[in-house]
Amino acid sequence: MAGQRGEYAKSARRREEILDAAFTVFSRSGFTGATVSEIAREVGMSQPGLLHHFDSKLAMLEAVFERRDQSALDILSGRRDIEFLRGLVEISRRNHEKRDLIRLYTVIAAEATAPDHPAHAHFQRRFHRVLGGTQAAFEEAQRLGLLKEGVDPRAAALSSIAVTEGLQLMWLSGFDEIDMAKGAQIHMQQFLTVPL
Amino acid sequence: MAGQRGEYAKSARRREEILDAAFTVFSRSGFTGATVSEIAREVGMSQPGLLHHFDSKLAMLEAVFERRDQSALDILSGRRDIEFLRGLVEISRRNHEKRDLIRLYTVIAAEATAPDHPAHAHFQRRFHRVLGGTQAAFEEAQRLGLLKEGVDPRAAALSSIAVTEGLQLMWLSGFDEIDMAKGAQIHMQQFLTVPL
Incomplete structure (x- = not known):
């Protein structure tokens, strides 16, 4: 259980980091101009790794x-x-x-x-x-x-x-x-x- | 003088056509996304020909x-x-x-x-x-x-x-x-x- 809670906290922290990166990229490039790969680069993750947390650019914007x-x-x-x-x-x-x-x-x-x-x-x-x-x-x-x-x-x-x-x-x-x-x-x- | 007036009217009409094209392109691509060459293509002019009427993308937007x-x-x-x-x-x-x-x-x-x-x-x-x-x-x-x-x-x-x-x-x-x-x-x- 402690392990599961640890995993959950880590995942929640990761989500926050992704949203901070998405905020930066959307502010720089607009929604239309932004790409998932640009957000992945900003947060230092692979694109599939990022899509495990949010399945689209729109999901990140929301x-x-x-x-x-x-x-x-x-x-x-x-x-x-x-x-x-x-x-x-x-x-x-x-x-x-x-x-x-x-x-x-x-x-x-x-x-x-x-x-x-x-x-x-x-x-x-x-x-x-x-x-x-x-x-x-x-x-x-x-x-x-x-x-x-x-x-x-x-x-x-x-x-x-x-x-x-x-x-x-x-x-x-x-x-x-x-x-x-x-x-x-x-x-x-x-x-x-x-x-x- | 009649010739000059004719030239003037033709140029004014050309400006209107350019602004119609600029409106279409800005609406489609936004200001940042639009290019002078896209506007030139839309109105059927060369880029230098268009820049003779408006010297920049910003001038067209204004x-x-x-x-x-x-x-x-x-x-x-x-x-x-x-x-x-x-x-x-x-x-x-x-x-x-x-x-x-x-x-x-x-x-x-x-x-x-x-x-x-x-x-x-x-x-x-x-x-x-x-x-x-x-x-x-x-x-x-x-x-x-x-x-x-x-x-x-x-x-x-x-x-x-x-x-x-x-x-x-x-x-x-x-x-x-x-x-x-x-x-x-x-x-x-x-x-x-x-x-x-």
Whole structure:
């Protein structure tokens, strides 16, 4: 059993190293430009050795973003209504420290708008999840009487995610004045009857 | 003189054909992946013949987007304050008909967030211009008493452009329910004391 646990830990560590290498290569070459052999070289493994852990370039890309999303899910875990919206602001705050990751996300999300892009479904699912969670939080706020009269939870969620995405793009384009957390907070505040 | 005018018209037509070909190639291969020779092949010209009209791949990219921006500038021409903001809504409405162009813009704007990307300065200038124009419109609205108390024209402009960019990304990602013009209108309405 101890041996099995040791093997498991070693494999998990290997996966992390592969994802770090994949992140580096995707950032350098984009998703379309990157190759499995380039990632294998970066992590110092053979291509078959690497494919034992992840069976495709797409699987590696999804795992890179799932690792990012996991830290966001940790922040949102157990939160509801206003607390969930505060969690979104907190995530935007932490994104200021992750410029390279946000840039990779921005580039590949744009690439993946092409319906035939291998990661198209992944990004569509991701937007559905993020939008669904945010809409549910606005609906809970509405039931608690914390939403202003006439605000549609779906429309509020859509514009809140949109403003976050757009501020990221402009921040990355060189507008260092942009405070993404403050921008998200001010935007969502307009829909609420209590301070966010 | 008639001969010169004829030459001029022919050259202008040639430029349009080159930009159509550049648009096709950039959409297919991205900016980094596209080559001048691929664009020359697409339009049926020699590479030196093409470089007589545009001296680089970047010059062609900028001209493709300037052609797009010209139609936006035509809409905004002579408009001020609230009328300028209504013009922005009108531009978003027309973007619904230009999916391929908006997708190319989205992909290359994301690519160009890298500070060493050849089009980085172009996109930064473009955002400065768009933001500056929008901020000026909110300032004019403020002087006319049409802006709600406490609204900062710069912050209103930033979030208005951000929401437009973000809604475009989600629309392209497969959220067909998104009405970008309505989204922009509702967003800017919150800052104003009169109907937009």
